[in-house]
Amino acid sequence: MAQAVRRLVAHDGLDAATVAAVAREVGCSVGLVQHYFPSKDALLLFAYERMQADQLDRVARLIAEGEAGRQPIRAILLRCLPELWPLDEDRRGEYRVDRAFHARALDNPTVAEAAGRAAAVVRGELARAVTNGKECGEVEADTDAELAAAELAALVAGLADDLYREPDRPVGGLPLRGAATAILTARLAHYFPGTCRHYR
Amino acid sequence: MAQAVRRLVAHDGLDAATVAAVAREVGCSVGLVQHYFPSKDALLLFAYERMQADQLDRVARLIAEGEAGRQPIRAILLRCLPELWPLDEDRRGEYRVDRAFHARALDNPTVAEAAGRAAAVVRGELARAVTNGKECGEVEADTDAELAAAELAALVAGLADDLYREPDRPVGGLPLRGAATAILTARLAHYFPGTCRHYR
């Protein structure tokens, strides 16, 4: 059912995710949806949290792979962060779901909390990367990990908005897809210059 | 009526902006709302575009003031960009309206176009600032104006999200309000080092 909600919201927006529509998408009755969820709100929240968990799991897996391969921190981040961008149809769908729930979060504290938690996980992971980098001398000692994490997270989130709207708009000669990567690369290189080629 | 829509959306979300609620807020009949707008969609779109115009006017005025006062480009931008942040109750309301319509833009091409136009104005203004800076030697010659504008716009937009959620969360010792300004200041100082103290 969570998958059905996700498909409906991705395709036609939150308003299209009525209980009846979810039942139709699943191929069951309205009653069954009610059997598993006490209310429509609970169903939507569950679907949202599940999607976030899926997303964060993917990122965590990429991090684990990068660490196993003893890649530089910068390379790991450059691999993980664009995972949150709407660069293919699946991720565009996720972006649509995410934005729809972000709007809902404005009026629904429970959804807001879920959205805040996910954002905090991303920031936390970034702060950890910076801290690790400081320990091994890759990152300058006077860099504030939280501040750097907040900047990078904001940059990634902000670029996602533009990427969704016009992924192919030319920006400085490149389509935005490439330009966003270039911007992120430059910013990561600032924090993780890669001078000492330390591994994480 | 546009003001009424804005108040309703800011206070209770897009779904609260029913035609009947707008009429009640204005203090007139449902029929009158219909008299002036062919559909609810048209009403909402008008209200959204009006709010965007108000916002951009404020920014334009700040730019004009800064230019009249012969302030450095960096100072002007540092004054203008936080105007788009939800730092007080009025601007938090604007942020809420903006986010609500952003979600609507996912399913409504007309709203999407309006949102895209406003974003393009901000980026254009930023690109203009960078170009001006290059002409007077303030900005390094190999800086790509569009790329820099895209980065700064994304950073500002991304920080707005966080600022709305937790304006007072401590980030590196400062509350996020201050941290966001610090991040923006640092980033602007990178592009506009202020070495030659040129005016715009």
Added chain:
DNA sequence: GGAATAACCGTATGGTCATATGGTTTCGCG
């Protein structure tokens, strides 16, 4: 086997909403 439990269904209900309709009042102006 049989009873309790979970899975599952179809429909009814009460509410909300956008829009349509058929009006009345106000006002500008020749």
Added chain:
DNA sequence: CGCGAAACCATATGACCATACGGTTATTCC
């Protein structure tokens, strides 16, 4: 004055939706 257009109103209509409810089928477990 008078008349046409605008501003303005109250209510009707038809659609849709979340939830409630009373029921049937399948499964599990003693």
